[in-house]
Amino acid sequence: MKYLLTALFAIIIFATNAWCATTNSINPVDTCFMLVSAALVLVMTPSLALFYGGLVRKKNVLSTIMHSLVAMGILTIEWVVIGYSLSFGGDVGGIIGNLKYLFLSGVGYAPSNFAPTIPAAVFMIYQCMFAIITPALISGAIAERIKFSAYLLFIILWSLFVYYPAVHWIWGGGWLAKLGVADFAGGLVVHATCGVSALVAAILVTKRKTFLKEPVFPHHIPMVVLGAGLLWFGWFGFNAGSALSVNSVAVNAFLTTHISAATALFVWLLIEWVKNGKPTVLGGATGAVAGLATITPASGFVSPLFAIVIGFLSAVICFYAIQFKEKFKYDDSLDVFGVHGIGGILGTLSLGLFAQKSINGINGLFYGSAKTFLVQLIGTVVIVVYSLIATFIILKVIGALLGGLKVSEEDEAMGLDVSEHGEKAYN
Numbered sequence: 001m002k003y004l005l006t007a008l009f010a011i012i013i014f015a016t017n018a019w020c021a022t023t024n025s026i027n028p029v030d031t032c033f034m035l036v037s038a039a040l041v042l043v044m045t046p047s048l049a050l051f052y053g054g055l056v057r058k059k060n061v062l063s064t065i066m067h068s069l070v071a072m073g074i075l076t077i078e079w080v081v082i083g084y085s086l087s088f089g090g091d092v093g094g095i096i097g098n099l100k101y102l103f104l105s106g107v108g109y110a111p112s113n114f115a116p117t118i119p120a121a122v123f124m125i126y127q128c129m130f131a132i133i134t135p136a137l138i139s140g141a142i143a144e145r146i147k148f149s150a151y152l153l154f155i156i157l158w159s160l161f162v163y164y165p166a167v168h169w170i171w172g173g174g175w176l177a178k179l180g181v182a183d184f185a186g187g188l189v190v191h192a193t194c195g196v197s198a199l200v201a202a203i204l205v206t207k208r209k210t211f212l213k214e215p216v217f218p219h220h221i222p223m224v225v226l227g228a229g230l231l232w233f234g235w236f237g238f239n240a241g242s243a244l245s246v247n248s249v250a251v252n253a254f255l256t257t258h259i260s261a262a263t264a265l266f267v268w269l270l271i272e273w274v275k276n277g278k279p280t281v282l283g284g285a286t287g288a289v290a291g292l293a294t295i296t297p298a299s300g301f302v303s304p305l306f307a308i309v310i311g312f313l314s315a316v317i318c319f320y321a322i323q324f325k326e327k328f329k330y331d332d333s334l335d336v337f338g339v340h341g342i343g344g345i346l347g348t349l350s351l352g353l354f355a356q357k358s359i360n361g362i363n364g365l366f367y368g369s370a371k372t373f374l375v376q377l378i379g380t381v382v383i384v385v386y387s388l389i390a391t392f393i394i395l396k397v398i399g400a401l402l403g404g405l406k407v408s409e410e411d412e413a414m415g416l417d418v419s420e421h422g423e424k425a426y427n
Contacts, residue, residue, distance in 0.1 A: 025116070025117065026109070026111055026117060026118060027117040027118070029246050030115075030117040030118050030244070030245045030246055031118045031122055033241070033245070033250075034115070034118050034126055037126060037236075037237035037238075037241025038126040038128075038129050038241070039237070040234045040236060040237025040241065041126070041129035041130065041133070041234055041237045041241065042072075042129045042234075043233070043234040043237075044129075044230070044234035044235065044237075045071060045129075045132050045133045046072075047228075047231045047233075047234055048068050048133060048227065048231065049064070049067075049068035049227070050065075050223050050230065051223075051224055051227025051228055051231060052065075052068070052139065052140050052143060052334055053065045053223060054218055054220040054221060054224035054225075054226075055143075055224055056143050056144055056218070056219065057144065057216065057217075058219040058220070058415075059415025059416070059417055059418070060143065060415050060416050060417060061219065061220070061417065061425045062417040062421055062423050062425045063143075063144075063148070063415075063416035063417050063421060064416075066148070067139035067143070067151060068136045070152060071132050071133070071135055071136040071139075071155060072132055074152065074156060075131055075132045075135060075155060075156075078131075078159060079127075079131045079132075079159075080128075081102070082099070082102060082160075083128075083131055083163075084104065084107065084124050084127065085098065085099050085100055085101035085102050086099075086164040086168065087127065087164045087168050087171070087172050088101065088112075088123075088124075088127070088168070088172045089101050089172075091172070091173050091174060094178065095168070095169075095174065096164070096165055097164075097172055104121075107120050107121055107124050112124075114171070114172075114244070115244040115245070117244075118244065123244070127167075130186060130189075130190060130238075131159060131163065131164075133190075134186075134194050135155040135158055135159055135163065135194065136155070137190075137191075137194040137195075137198070138154075138158070138194045138197055138198045139151065140198065140332075140333060140334030141198035141199070141201050141202040141332045141333055141334065141337065142198075142201050142205045142333065143333040143334055144208055144333055144412070144416060145205060145206075145208050145406050145407060146201075146405055146406060146407070147402065147404070147405060147406065147407055147420070148416075148420045148421070150399070150402050153398050154394065154395065154398055157394045157397075157398070158390075158391065158394055161390050162386070162387055162391060162394075163189075165386075166189050166193050166383060166387075169181075169382075170183050170189050170379070171183070176379050179375060179378065180372075180375045181375055181376065181378070181379035182297070182351055182355070182362060182372075183351075183379070184239070184242055184253065184296070184297050184300035184301055184351070184360075185253070185297065185299055186238070186296050186297065186344075187293075187296050187343075187344040187345070187347040187351070188297065188379055188380065188383045189383075190344065191293045191296060191297075191340040191343055191344025191345075192344035192345050192348065192380065192387065193383060194336065194340055194341070195339075195341020195342065195343070196337070196383075196384050196388055196391070197387050197390075197391040198332060199330065199332065199336075199337040199341060199388075200387075200388055200391040200392050200395065201391065201395060202331055202332040202333070202336075202337070203330050204392070204395045204396070204399070204405065205395075205406050206405075206406055207329075208331055208412065209413070211331045212326065212329065221282055224281075224285050225284075225285050227285075228286075228289055231292065232258075232261055232288060235257055235292045235296075236254055236257060236258075238296070239257040239295070239296060239300070240253045240254040240257065240299075242299075242300060243300060249359070249360050250300075252303075252304075252359055252360075253299040255307070256295055256298070256300075256302060256304055256306075256307035257292065257295055257299050259307040259308060259311065260295035260299075260307040260308070260310050260311035260314065261288045261291040261292045261295070262288075262291070262311065263291060263307070263311025263315070264287045264291025264292075264314045264315040264318075265285075265287045265291065265315075266287075267311065267312050267316065268283050268284060268286065268287025268290070268315040268319055269284050271315065271316065271319050272319075286322075286335070287315050287318075287319075289339055290315060290319075290343050291315065293314070293339060293340050293343035294310055294314035294318070294343040294344070294347040294350070295307060295310050295311065295314070296343075296344070296347055297344065297348045297350075297351050298348075298350050298351035298354065298355070300359070300360050301351050301354075301359055301360045301362055301364075302350070302351065302355060302359070303354075303359065306354040306356075309350075310346075310347065310354070313346060313350070314346060317342060317346055318342050318343055318346075321342040322335040322338030322339065323338075324337075324338065325337075325338070345380055345384070348376050348379065348380050349376055349377065349380065351364065351372075352364050352365060352372050352373035352374075352376030353373060354366050354367075355367070355369075407420065
């Protein structure tokens with residue numbers, strides 16, 4: 001038996017080495033890891049559908065789920081046709097990629113310039129999953145009132161003019177990357193862009209008729225918790241997968257992701273308990289998502305100890321950030337800006353504070369590099385300002401084309417499930 005096992009092991013090693021030799025040093029372990037990570041990130045979009053779907057009233061649950069579902073379809077097509085090329089094609093003045101990879105031309109099984117141990121096609125499909133969920137996150141700010149046609153046109157144009165440029169600037173070798181801006185898994189590219197854009201969208205789409213006039217409660221909190229739990233699960237592919245290889249950075253990102261989420265969940269509950277007298281299940285789920293969003297840019301750069309600090313800060317700051325909408329009277333339906341926008345910005349600046357060179361080659365201000373923090377601050381300001389302006393223009397154009405962004409008062413009162421899709425979630 002031992003001779004049989006030895007022979008089998010030798011054959012596996014020989015086959016693996018031979019395969020690697022014929023595919024330009026592509027690593028099958030890294031490739032498998034990235035395929036699994038891509039699948040985990042895809043799971044996050046239907047998980048978001050559950051999370052958001054449970055938070056709205058039952059007459060809007062299907063329309064809210066549809067916002068995530070349709071993103072999985074149309075944004076995949078856009079990514080394949082032009083998105084990947086604009087994001088990761090050859091650099092044009094540091095601003096955008098060229099059309100080298102239009103319709104995935106030349107994207108095959110040779111290594112990618114951005115991930116030398118995996119096929120370019122694997123890197124492409126992994127990044128595709130990010131391109132799907134990022135615009136879908138914005139939908140929470142305009143749930144229960146935006147026209148479906150306006151939403152569909154918005155995510156197409158927003159991806160084209162906001163997301164793809166941001167990806168190229170930071171991950172695709174653009175001007176912010178050359179400046180030294182770091183973003184491990186999407187604090188700026190994903191959460192800051194979508195969070196700030198969500199704020200603009202919430203204001204321009206205008207308020208729900210019931211906003212601040214009558215209480216609006218989530219219709220299915222168990223669905224919210226299921227969605228949050230699956231988001232947490234998928235986030236390991238989001239963050240650990242961003243190492244693009246099976247290495248110590250991936251392990252560190254996995255650990256810091258979990259620790260930050262767990263810390264934020266618990267601290268959020270404590271804040272609620274002290275402030276309101278009772279900790280809530282909804283608060284715990286929201287806290288976990290805030291911790292996940294905030295650690296995202298820093299997960300591959302900070303130690304597990306600082307993940308606790310970041311998780312704590314995310315709970316405190318995001319908890320109070322979501323109170324802004326009542327003070328300033330903007331209707332961010334599901335707190336996208338307060339959780340993702342503020343969380344992404346906080347996490348990006350935390351990277352500038354707590355990054356440790358021994359983990360991934362960068363020291364933050366806490367370890368003696370003021371330049372790192374300054375560069376992160378510059379990158380944050382650029383992304384925030386650009387997202388604000390571009391989203392404002394996009395929504396104004398769509399509103400003019402469609403005669404408004406918001407459904408009629410009658411359709412809003414009826415619920416978008418029936419008025420926009422002709423369906424009911426519960427019969």
